Amino acid sequence: MFRRSSVLLLLLPVVVLLVGCGSSDSKAGSGRLAVEQATVDRPVSQAQAALRFVIDNGTGTDDTLESVTTDVAGSSTIHESALSGGMATMKARDSVAVPAGSKVTFAPGGLHVMLEDLRRPLEVGDTFDVTLHFARAGSVTVTAKVVSPGAMTDDQEHDHG
Numbered sequence: 001m002f003r004r005s006s007v008l009l010l011l012l013p014v015v016v017l018l019v020g021c022g023s024s025d026s027k028a029g030s031g032r033l034a035v036e037q038a039t040v041d042r043p044v045s046q047a048q049a050a051l052r053f054v055i056d057n058g059t060g061t062d063d064t065l066e067s068v069t070t071d072v073a074g075s076s077t078i079h080e081s082a083l084s085g086g087m088a089t090m091k092a093r094d095s096v097a098v099p100a101g102s103k104v105t106f107a108p109g110g111l112h113v114m115l116e117d118l119r120r121p122l123e124v125g126d127t128f129d130v131t132l133h134f135a136r137a138g139s140v141t142v143t144a145k146v147v148s149p150g151a152m153t154d155d156q157e158h159d160h161g
């Protein structure tokens, strides 16, 4: 009997925490839309590089990523990689939905932004500005960093927790 009641006492703070979260006024998380972890692998050539980042829509409103622009590339296109009949394919996307309260990850192998016709060499440690254009949030400019190929793999895995 003593044991049972102490277990209940231990659980109580957890329940209070959960209720506290649920009844919070901001059911919209951070309350803003943020773009995080913008990186690109050091490209092997000036032809192209795949930009990765995470869009965190902490608002209570659905949004849409409509385009991405940057000075370092002649063109930047939203792409999605997929497997089709055992073949890896990439197709252009006009826009990507970013539902309220969700995180959308762009990374090679899935959604990504293909930078093509690079205007200057990108070396590890270099940074450049990237502007994401959203239907509601407007333009969000972030600094993207050039990293060693493969350097981000571990980080990305941990992000899913």
Ligand SMILES: [Cu+2]
Binding pocket: 050, 079, 080, 090, 112, 113, 114
């Ligand atoms: Cu691509």
